[in-house]
Amino acid sequence: MPVYTTSAIVLRRMNFGETDRIVTLYSREYGKLGAIAKGARKGLSRFAAATELLAYGRYQLATGRTLDVLSQVEIKESFPSIHTNLSKVAHATYLAELVDKMLEERDPNPNIFDLLLSTLYLMERPNDPEKITLMFELQFMKALGYEPILDRCLRCGASQSNSTELFFSPSLGGLVCRVCGPLPEDAIPITGPAVRAMQELISADARAVEQMEIPPATISQISHVMRWYIRYRADRDMKSREFLDSLKLG
Amino acid sequence: MHYARPLAKLVGALERLPGIGPKSAQRLAFHLLHISEDETRSLIEAITEVKEKITQCKVCYNFAEADICNICSSPKREKDTICVVAEPRDIIAIEKTNEFRGTYHVLQGVISPMDGIGPDMLRIRELMARITGGGIKEIILATNPTIEGDTTAMYLAGILKPLGVKVTRIAHGMPVGGDMDYADQATLIRALEWRREI
Numbered sequence: 001m002p003v004y005t006t007s008a009i010v011l012r013r014m015n016f017g018e019t020d021r022i023v024t025l026y027s028r029e030y031g032k033l034g035a036i037a038k039g040a041r042k043g044l045s046r047f048a049a050a051t052e053l054l055a056y057g058r059y060q061l062a063t064g065r066t067l068d069v070l071s072q073v074e075i076k077e078s079f080p081s082i083h084t085n086l087s088k089v090a091h092a093t094y095l096a097e098l099v100d101k102m103l104e105e106r107d108p109n110p111n112i113f114d115l116l117l118s119t120l121y122l123m124e125r126p127n128d129p130e131k132i133t134l135m136f137e138l139q140f141m142k143a144l145g146y147e148p149i150l151d152r153c154l155r156c157g158a159s160q161s162n163s164t165e166l167f168f169s170p171s172l173g174g175l176v177c178r179v180c181g182p183l184p185e186d187a188i189p190i191t192g193p194a195v196r197a198m199q200e201l202i203s204a205d206a207r208a209v210e211q212m213e214i215p216p217a218t219i220s221q222i223s224h225v226m227r228w229y230i231r232y233r234a235d236r237d238m239k240s241r242e243f244l245d246s247l248k249l250g
Numbered sequence: 251m252h253y254a255r256p257l258a259k260l261v262g263a264l265e266r267l268p269g270i271g272p273k274s275a276q277r278l279a280f281h282l283l284h285i286s287e288d289e290t291r292s293l294i295e296a297i298t299e300v301k302e303k304i305t306q307c308k309v310c311y312n313f314a315e316a317d318i319c320n321i322c323s324s325p326k327r328e329k330d331t332i333c334v335v336a337e338p339r340d341i342i343a344i345e346k347t348n349e350f351r352g353t354y355h356v357l358q359g360v361i362s363p364m365d366g367i368g369p370d371m372l373r374i375r376e377l378m379a380r381i382t383g384g385g386i387k388e389i390i391l392a393t394n395p396t397i398e399g400d401t402t403a404m405y406l407a408g409i410l411k412p413l414g415v416k417v418t419r420i421a422h423g424m425p426v427g428g429d430m431d432y433a434d435q436a437t438l439i440r441a442l443e444w445r446r447e448i
Contacts, residue, residue, distance in 0.1 A: 012364065016269075018269055043425045043428075046429075049433070049436065049437055050434065052396060052397060052434075052436075053396075053397040054397070055434070075434045075435065077435065078434045078435050078436040080435060080436040080439045080440075083400055084400070084404070085404075086404040086405060086408065089397060089400065089401050089404070090363060090401070093364055093397070093401075094363070096364070097363075097364050100364075239364055239365065239366040240363035242366065243363035243368050243369075244363070246368055246369065
């Protein structure tokens with residue numbers, strides 16, 4: 001049984017048998033992969049904490065016939081501040097679901113791995129989880145090749161930087177104007193400050209994002225647009241989105 | 251398959267049980283084939299009786315033989331303290347300690363956003379009703395220290411505290427017989443945070 005070691009983050013886990021857990025890891029070197037952690041649900045198991053959702057560590061796996069088997073693990077970070085803050089945990093769970101649902105198995109993308117890890121570290125610090133989530137959504141879509149067009153109309157190419165009336169079309173993947181034709185059915189009105197914040201978020205590094213101040217109304221506008229954009233690209237809604245919404249309403 | 255038809259049917263039925271794979275199902279089926287008629291009858295009776303007689307306690311939602319379970323109806327239990335657990339099997343684990351004298355409330359699951367399980371799908375409304383009914387001093391949140399268990403506890407604390415009741419969470423830290431070397435950062439942080447003088 002060949003053994004390999006990889007840096008990975010736990011995206012999902014489910015109980016299996018009496019004491020085992022099946023985990024979905026997102027690894028830097030191998031992409032998304034499934035593994036079985038034997039005895040992970042026993043109180044004294046060295047795998048218990050390492051197979052918690054969002055745990056980040058070095059995982060040693062033995063190649064199995066169907067699932068690889070976890071043989072050793074060294075936890076690097078378990079994000080204690082995320083775990084003890086309801087809003088942060090809800091947002092971080094959503095990020096894990098997004099990566100799990102939108103990526104194929106064994107299709108490595110170190111950029112996305114680094115993005116997820118740095119986003120979790122940002123969330124661990126005293127930052128607004130909603131703003132951090134928007135940064136992740138935008139940069140994640142960009143990394144997948146779905147970068148939204150935010151400076152011009154997608155149909156006629158007219159610059160939208162001075163336009164007062166802006167619309168975002170999830171199906172077209174960016175801004176559209178009403179000068180060159182009727183608006184697509186899914187067009188969502190969006191304000192100039194929201195578009196500018198999206199442009200900044202999509203290219204900002206961690207430090208810049210921490211310093212960005214975005215008014216709550218703008219955040220909720222971008223969040224609405226991204227929700228529809230991701231739903232269009234993923235062809236489904238993320239289940240954890242519902243809980244996030246219920247927290248906002250409550 | 252290679253089994254005779256009734257045997258194949260039994261193997262198929264056993265395979266549907268949690269944690270039972272094809273090999274275990276086959277082993278169990280062959281065992282059942284060899285047991286005496288009395289043993290077979292008592293097994294069938296036990297299953298039928300459970301299905302017929304076990305219901306849910308109308309107060310705490312634990313499994314019960316009557317409308318109200320033994321714990322909720324016992325005069326010896328302290329009714330002003332409710333220990334909130336996810337599943338009935340958690341009650342059994344706590345009862346084995348012989349340490350807790352209060353009552354329970356079974357949520358019948360935990361909030362699991364990724365699986366689409368939200369607060370509305372748990373027995374939270376019923377818990378709120380018990381508290382607003384009066385006479386409750388303390389709510390102990392005894393969900394697992396997993397991300398779902400913690401999420402559920404934090405959510406409950408947020409909605410229960412405004413009701414003016416004391417809300418506590420079971421302690422987390424080093425397990426008895428554990429090894430510091432294998433403990434993760436979150437466990438050690440909590441163990442240090444919640445340390446106490448000896």
